[in-house]
Amino acid sequence: MQFQLDKAQATITNVNQRVERHGDERERAVDIKFALxxxxxxxxxxxxxLKKFLFRKPAKGEQPQLPSIxxxxxxxxxxxxxxxRLAHEWSGCELQIDGQLEGTAPIVLVDVKLKKFIAEPKEGGSVDLTFTASAGVDAEELAEISEAWIRExxxxxxxxxxxxxxxDPEQTDMSEAA
Structure with missing residues (x-):
């Protein structure tokens, strides 16, 4: 299964600019933390x-099933x-950040790594997710990401x-144990 979102309302909670080394080359990279x-x-x-582990049916007298959900x-x-904390990671993803107002040019990043997922279940059947998206960027993309961060x-x-x-987190755990 692949992690996918389609036009989800999210908040940029942190941006970390860093340098990646590729041999002798130094390249710009960024870590963007999202919450939604x-x-x-x-x-x-x-x-x-996972949903069955974190959620249950309402007991008698609790909030009944919501018809829209x-x-x-x-x-x-x-x-x-x-x-x-969820140990899942996805590499090679494509990420698009749009503004909430029409006319805002989208920021498109390719070969993005998604990691550091945290899921917090909420009453009513929703979940708050935070995660980090890491990617190589150029100076213009970094400036656009900074502007998006200001908008939140x-x-x-x-x-x-x-x-x-x-x-696969299970394979990762086994390889670390070996």
């Missing part, structure tokens, strides 16, 4: 059972559980690029 709220079905992109798992199963609120789209891959 999504339907709990977004958790299916990580693991098909159509999802019966709307109550947080473990309210005292801290937000969950953006419209975010993420799709698999031509070279998209996913790092």
């Amino acid at each position: 709220s999504a339907n709990s079905s977004a958790l299916d992109m990580f693991d098909k059972d 159509g999802d019966v798992l709307t109550e947080v199963k473990f309210p005292s559980l801290e937000p969950q 609120a953006v419209v975010l789209s993420i799709s698999p690029g031509k070279k998209a891959t996913q790092t």
Whole structure:
């Protein structure tokens, strides 16, 4: 499964400019931290059972199923559980940052790595997601990203690029243990 978003309302919470070394070459790179709220079905992109682990059906007297959502798992199963760090990473993605006003030129980044996902389940069947997108950029793209950061609120789209891959957290854990 690939992590994808289509015109999601998001917030840029941090931008970190850095230098990557490619042999003797030094190139500009950026880490952009995003935060957004999504339907709990977004958790299916990580693991098909994650939503069932974090949410449950409402008990008698609790908020009933919301007709617009159509999802019966709307109550947080473990309210005292801290937000969950997810070890999933996707590489080779394409990311588009649009402004919320018409006429804003989109920022398109390719070969983006998505990482450091944190999911916080919310009552009613939604989940707050934060994650970092890392990519190589040029000076103009960096300036545009800085302008988007000042605005904070953006419209975010993420799709698999031509070279998209996913790092399997279970294999990563096994290789680190070996």
